Amino acid sequence: MELRHLRYFVAVAETGSLTVAAEQRLHTSQPSLSRQIRDLEDEVRAELFIRSARGVELTASGKAFLDHARLALAQVDAATEAARRAALPAKQTFALGFQTGEEITWLPRAMRVLCDELPNIDVTISSSYSPDLADALARGRLDLAFLRAEPGFDLDYRVVSREKLMVLMPSDHRLTARTAIRPEDLVGETFIMASNKARVLHDVIERYLQQSGLDITPDHGVDNLAMAMSLVASTRGLALMPEYANNLLPWSVVSRPLEGDAPTVDLVIGYSRSNTSPVLKLFLSRAEELLAPFTT
Numbered sequence: 001m002e003l004r005h006l007r008y009f010v011a012v013a014e015t016g017s018l019t020v021a022a023e024q025r026l027h028t029s030q031p032s033l034s035r036q037i038r039d040l041e042d043e044v045r046a047e048l049f050i051r052s053a054r055g056v057e058l059t060a061s062g063k064a065f066l067d068h069a070r071l072a073l074a075q076v077d078a079a080t081e082a083a084r085r086a087a088l089p090a091k092q093t094f095a096l097g098f099q100t101g102e103e104i105t106w107l108p109r110a111m112r113v114l115c116d117e118l119p120n121i122d123v124t125i126s127s128s129y130s131p132d133l134a135d136a137l138a139r140g141r142l143d144l145a146f147l148r149a150e151p152g153f154d155l156d157y158r159v160v161s162r163e164k165l166m167v168l169m170p171s172d173h174r175l176t177a178r179t180a181i182r183p184e185d186l187v188g189e190t191f192i193m194a195s196n197k198a199r200v201l202h203d204v205i206e207r208y209l210q211q212s213g214l215d216i217t218p219d220h221g222v223d224n225l226a227m228a229m230s231l232v233a234s235t236r237g238l239a240l241m242p243e244y245a246n247n248l249l250p251w252s253v254v255s256r257p258l259e260g261d262a263p264t265v266d267l268v269i270g271y272s273r274s275n276t277s278p279v280l281k282l283f284l285s286r287a288e289e290l291l292a293p294f295t296t
Contacts, residue, residue: 097126114279148200168253192238
């Protein structure tokens with residue numbers, strides 16, 4: 001079994017299509033990819049995919065194999081990144097990641113924690129979706145990130161904030177007249193739901209709807225806040241999103257709080273326990289300073 005077999009398998013599993021995986025992810029031919037998948041199935045002695053006219057779906061064996069394949073690839077990438085860093089000049093680097101939009105609040109606080117060391121280190125900043133940040137941490141491409149506590153990754157998390165969910169709506173929607181939105185106000189409206197890619201937020205919203213006794217079928221699924229705001233404006237729908245969205249709202253979208261005890265979603269700092277960066281160790285030792293603006 002070679003690494004390419006694992007990369008091919010993961011690409012097919014994530015796209016649900018041999019054709020899409022071959023053309024858009026792997027840049028190879030579909031027949032060649034099919035042969036590689038068959039070779040892998042022969043190697044593990046189990047059928048990993050069910051093939052149909054609609055594409056491919058993971059079998060029970062495939063689902064069990066997927067987590068291990070992702071972990072193996074992440075460990076290889078982390079080893080490669082560690083070797084590359086070891087070959088760099090002596091000046092240390094520290095790679096910070098932020099769930100898009102959160103850097104407005106948290107980047108200044110993070111830099112304040114590092115201020116004493118800034119002359120001695122190169123800090124790089126990136127923003128992305130939370131699952132992608134978790135993947136980058138696992139692969140050693142980031143040292144620390146502000147994200148959701150994504151399941152399925154061998155990472156440590158520390159909660160830094162609990163964000164209430166609020167309702168996003170078009171700026172001229174009839175519900176803007178309310179100071180707070182009741183759960184039942186969501187019924188009958190076009191509903192925009194966090195997709196499975198935004199798993200942590202998706203699960204929080206789903207529990208809230210169930211606990212409120214609401215049977216709502218989402219009309220649209222979104223991976224990130226930008227998609228949510230675009231669909232709110234274009235479909236005149238409603239979306240439940242964390243309150244940091246207020247940092248990014250366009251004129252066409254407004255927010256209202258939920259009535260009563262609104263559900264919350266945690267923002268955490270995440271890192272790999274195998275990361276031996278002394279800058280990471282310093283940051284974690286002073287992490288309580290991140291909360292200082294909220295307690296003073």
